[in-house]
Amino acid sequence: MKDKKCRIAVLASGEGSNAEALVHYFATHQDIEVTLMVSNKEHAGVHARMKRLGIPCHTIGKQEWQPGSAGNQIRTLMENEGIDLIVLAGFLGYIPETIVKAYEGRIVNIHPSLLPKYGGKGMWGHHVHEAVIAANETVSGITIHHVSEKLDEGTIIFQAQCEVLPNDTPDSLAARIHKLEHEHYPHVVEELATRL
Numbered sequence: 779m780k781d782k783k784c785r786i787a788v789l790a791s792g793e794g795s796n797a798e799a800l801v802h803y804f805a806t807h808q809d810i811e812v813t814l815m816v817s818n819k820e821h822a823g824v825h826a827r828m829k830r831l832g833i834p835c836h837t838i839g840k841q842e843w844q845p846g847s848a849g850n851q852i853r854t855l856m857e858n859e860g861i862d863l864i865v866l867a868g869f870l871g872y873i874p875e876t877i878v879k880a881y882e883g884r885i886v887n888i889h890p891s892l893l894p895k896y897g898g899k900g901m902w903g904h905h906v907h908e909a910v911i912a913a914n915e916t917v918s919g920i921t922i923h924h925v926s927e928k929l930d931e932g933t934i935i936f937q938a939q940c941e942v943l944p945n946d947t948p949d950s951l952a953a954r955i956h957k958l959e960h961e962h963y964p965h966v967v968e969e970l971a972t973r974l
């Protein structure tokens with residue numbers, strides 16, 4: 779066991795099923811813990827999930843998550859809480875350059891497609907699955923990648939695939955993708971945290 783546990787901040791804007799999978803996975807971990815959750819949406823479902831699990835929740839308004847923002851509030855929170863690793867789990871916002879630089883190699887994101895396909899502006903949540911189905915893809919999947927200044931363009935760490943079935947709807951495909959995310963994201967984060 780290390781002197782101090784690796785402290786993770788999870789960033790989320792949605793329902794928080796990935797955030798929950800991470801919290802459960804690390805709940806009894808010797809060296810890694812989910813310390814807090816930060817959202818840019820005050821009423822996102824993730825707040826209730828995290829509160830139920832005893833994880834402190836913070837909301838930082840959307841003006842901090844814009845290109846050109848100094849990200850002072852974010853940085854102060856991360857520093858005060860001694861955060862080692864920032865894990866985006868369904869987070870819809872831009873990570874200010876100052877934070878990307880301060881946490882280089884220590885910010886990861888999960889995207890619900892096989893990047894570089896179906897990434898970039900407007901490609902989030904059901905929009906991704908709709909586009910995949912509209913293009914008659916037979917395979918989709920997940921990508922876990924480092925966060926850089928450019929949306930969905932950081933170095934890819936891990937990918938996993940699943941089938942796209944002929945009768946899939948965006949919802950049925952999203953459910954299959956979520957299963958894959960919950961299965962793999964905690965392990966990939968663990969590996970990364972262990973190597974810090």
Ligand code: GRF
Binds near residue numbers: 796867869889955959
């Ligand atoms: C996930 O599919 C993730 O890949 C994407 O947004 C979704 C968030 O789901 N970025 P949840 O909020 O973790 O349930």
